[in-house]
Amino acid sequence: MTVSDHAARFLLLCEALDSTREDPAITAFERLFRERGLPLAIRSDNGVPFASPNALFNLSKLSVWWLRLGIAIERIKPGHPQQNGRHERMHLTLKKEATRPPGFNSLQQQERFDAFLREFNAERPHEALGMQCPAEVYTASVRAYTGLPDLTYPFHDRDVVVTACGRLCLHRKKINISTVLAGQKLGIKEVDEGIWLVSFMHYDLGYFDLEQKTLQPLDTVRPEARHPCLSCDRSALLIATRSCAFLA
Numbered sequence: 001m002t003v004s005d006h007a008a009r010f011l012l013l014c015e016a017l018d019s020t021r022e023d024p025a026i027t028a029f030e031r032l033f034r035e036r037g038l039p040l041a042i043r044s045d046n047g048v049p050f051a052s053p054n055a056l057f058n059l060s061k062l063s064v065w066w067l068r069l070g071i072a073i074e075r076i077k078p079g080h081p082q083q084n085g086r087h088e089r090m091h092l093t094l095k096k097e098a099t100r101p102p103g104f105n106s107l108q109q110q111e112r113f114d115a116f117l118r119e120f121n122a123e124r125p126h127e128a129l130g131m132q133c134p135a136e137v138y139t140a141s142v143r144a145y146t147g148l149p150d151l152t153y154p155f156h157d158r159d160v161v162v163t164a165c166g167r168l169c170l171h172r173k174k175i176n177i178s179t180v181l182a183g184q185k186l187g188i189k190e191v192d193e194g195i196w197l198v199s200f201m202h203y204d205l206g207y208f209d210l211e212q213k214t215l216q217p218l219d220t221v222r223p224e225a226r227h228p229c230l231s232c233d234r235s236a237l238l239i240a241t242r243s244c245a246f247l248a
């Protein structure tokens with residue numbers, strides 16, 4: 001898994017993960033956020049662990065965690081890697097220099113990745129940076145990572161916590177929501193007799209009624225909408241992808 005700063009081309013993370021499971025990815029990002037601060041947004045591809053193709057709004061537990069931290073989600077269009085062009089060009093160099101041939105084990109491969117990261121950031125000037133190296137122009141985010149903020153819903157009727165199986169319980173009935181929101185606090189509000197609005201943070205996810213017991217998502221809701229500040233400040237954007245040759 002690799003993460004880079006969009007503006008400075010600074011390679012922040014190059015991790016030899018042994019799978020696409022979400023827990024190791026969250027651990028890697030948490031370490032990165034503690035060291036470098038929180039970005040305004042992260043752009044990623046549409047694969048696991050960044051997205052879940054069959055989940056509510058294609059969210060994953062990792063992207064839900066990003067939202068909780070106030071990080072907006074940007075996703076490239078499926079099958080359009082050119083939308084991450086500069087990051088993909090870095091990948092071509094990474095694969096050529098650090099994975100051919102691959103290390104004998106994950107520790108040796110990680111050593112190669114670490115060496116590539118140091119050289120790429122500190123010793124390789126880029127024409128787009130005025131022939132400076134990424135380390136000369138990169139600055140860490142001023143948004144400190146302090147853990148997850150509390151969720152409150154003062155304009156809703158009540159708070160509910162999604163169960164481990166992805167449901168919320170109301171009036172002794174179980175309503176299917178999504179397992180990617182397991183453990184998250186939602187706000188619900190009755191907008192008509194037996195019709196409830198479900199919200200996560202400031203996103204209205206959809207409606208359910210107590211008879212159907214299934215969430216009807218709002219088509220207009222897309223949590224991956226861009227952060228308004230990004231239109232003028234691309235330095236607040238990180239690029240993340242899992243498509244490292246060592247993981248294939």
